[in-house]
Amino acid sequence: MAIDPKKHEMPAQDPKVRAHNFEEVALGYSEETALAEASRCLNCKNRPCVAGCPVNVQIPEFIQKVKEGDFEAAYQIISETSSLPAVCGRVCPQETQCEEVCSLGIKFEPVGIGRLERFVADWHNENVKEAAKAPESNGHKVAIVGAGPAGLTCAGDLAKKGYKVTIYEALHTAGGVLVYGIPEFRLPKAIVAREVDGLKELGVEVVTNAVIGKTLTIDELFDDGFEAVFVGSGAGLPSFMNIPGESLIGVYSANEYLTRSNLMKAYKDDPDTPIMKGGRVAVVGGGNVAMDAARTALRLGAEKVYVVYRRSMEELPARAEEVEHAEEEGIDFRLLNNPIEILGYNNPDDPRDPKNGTVRAIRCIKMELGEPDESGRRRPVPIEGSEFELEVDAVIMSIGTSPNPLIKDTTEGLEVNKRGGIVVNEGGLTSRNAVYAGGDAVTGAATVISAMGAGKVAAASIDEYLSE
Numbered sequence: 001m002a003i004d005p006k007k008h009e010m011p012a013q014d015p016k017v018r019a020h021n022f023e024e025v026a027l028g029y030s031e032e033t034a035l036a037e038a039s040r041c042l043n044c045k046n047r048p049c050v051a052g053c054p055v056n057v058q059i060p061e062f063i064q065k066v067k068e069g070d071f072e073a074a075y076q077i078i079s080e081t082s083s084l085p086a087v088c089g090r091v092c093p094q095e096t097q098c099e100e101v102c103s104l105g106i107k108f109e110p111v112g113i114g115r116l117e118r119f120v121a122d123w124h125n126e127n128v129k130e131a132a133k134a135p136e137s138n139g140h141k142v143a144i145v146g147a148g149p150a151g152l153t154c155a156g157d158l159a160k161k162g163y164k165v166t167i168y169e170a171l172h173t174a175g176g177v178l179v180y181g182i183p184e185f186r187l188p189k190a191i192v193a194r195e196v197d198g199l200k201e202l203g204v205e206v207v208t209n210a211v212i213g214k215t216l217t218i219d220e221l222f223d224d225g226f227e228a229v230f231v232g233s234g235a236g237l238p239s240f241m242n243i244p245g246e247s248l249i250g251v252y253s254a255n256e257y258l259t260r261s262n263l264m265k266a267y268k269d270d271p272d273t274p275i276m277k278g279g280r281v282a283v284v285g286g287g288n289v290a291m292d293a294a295r296t297a298l299r300l301g302a303e304k305v306y307v308v309y310r311r312s313m314e315e316l317p318a319r320a321e322e323v324e325h326a327e328e329e330g331i332d333f334r335l336l337n338n339p340i341e342i343l344g345y346n347n348p349d350d351p352r353d354p355k356n357g358t359v360r361a362i363r364c365i366k367m368e369l370g371e372p373d374e375s376g377r378r379r380p381v382p383i384e385g386s387e388f389e390l391e392v393d394a395v396i397m398s399i400g401t402s403p404n405p406l407i408k409d410t411t412e413g414l415e416v417n418k419r420g421g422i423v424v425n426e427g428g429l430t431s432r433n434a435v436y437a438g439g440d441a442v443t444g445a446a447t448v449i450s451a452m453g454a455g456k457v458a459a460a461s462i463d464e465y466l467s468e
Contacts, residue, residue, distance in 0.1 A: 365382045
């Protein structure tokens with residue numbers, strides 16, 4: 001049978017409709033489409049896709065089960081190595097990992113591995129209602145700091161081995177960046193809650209509103225009987241450009257903006273937290289978070305949304321799918337431009353003017369690409385005399401985040417690097433005995449799946465340490 005050279009399209013909401021709602025954009029494969037896409041897999045012997053997966057999902061095996069129509073068996077294979085299959089199927093950058101090295105991709109488009117993973121996870125969640133059974137306890141206790149992708153993965157892997165695992169989460173809801181950072185239209189929060197519930201069925205306890213470093217210290221966790229601690233506290237400290245005007249009303253970090261919308265439901269008609277709705281919005285940055293912020297602003301009623309990025313489209317770090325969706329929805333990309341000042345209203349004749357101190361424009365300079373920098377991308381160089389103003393009512397800074405310093409500031413003997421990331425060895429062990437770390441708390445802001453991979457590595461190291 002001839003192989004279809006292209007992967008099957010993912011059904012999606014119409015751009016004109018979805019730009020005004022927070023419902024999930026991608027609609028998922030049908031059984032018929034999943035079977036057809038699975039049939040494209042060559043089931044090759046060298047299995048490069050598995051090596052390309054940070055959590056080593058046995059990809060050919062689960063796809064073979066999809067071919068056979070045994071979707072539950074496919075789910076069980078994925079779950080052997082991944083604690084968050086429904087999440088990964090939605091937000092994992094498969095195009096630069098498993099799909100990038102897919103053997104079929106040498107001649108044709110690679111197999112839609114992520115789309116199949118999402119299908120399998122959704123099929124399980126819709127059709128299997130039986131709760132997972134908690135394994136027999138092995139008598140050991142482990143504490144996890146942070147209920148994000150790294151912490152949830154570490155907890156899941158340890159719980160499956162019989163450890164008594166307690167996760168301490170600073171926010172009121174478990175999920176970390178999955179709930180405060182990624183919008184509903186990309187990752188429905190019910191999906192995250194279902195994955196967390198699955199961990200609870202395995203015996204994992206989740207304690208929310210617990211800020212480690214304030215509520216409890218790591219030393220106190222050991223005093224409470226925990227034999228090892230994994231730190232997966234993420235990278236929630238936003239970066240700014242340090243340009244004039246960043247203190248004006250209407251300037252947000254992407255972290256704040258998305259947290260207000262995603263976690264605190266600012267999109268509702270009577271929100272408990274304030275957020276700007278409508279007007280003209282400039283999002284500074286070109287990563288996935290910038291795409292999320294821009295598309296959220298559009299859904300909150302912005303009449304115009306700009307993405308201001310200092311390099312060209314070829315250097316844009318966001319996933320191609322997210323950029324494509326943003327363009328379809330009408331986001332205006334202002335590339336090869338760099339902000340140098342945020343301008344505000346100032347009416348000295350009337351200090352009561354409500355616009356005083358609020359954003360009115362962003363001043364940019366045009367850029368051109370020069371020689372490559374240390375990242376391998378061509379360095380943007382300002383073009384003298386090319387400054388211009390872009391009239392906007394809000395500016396969202398999305399230029400990266402760094403690890404929160406609270407853990408390092410309250411834990412003696414914990415080595416960190418110059419960027420604030422916790423230093424670990426290849427097994428995730430920090431400079432403190434029995435204290436492990438992984439994910440964005442170590443690397444700075446990265447992908448969900450890389451954080452999961454780090455949580456998986458640390459879980460194996462903790463198990464080895466406590467099994468000695």
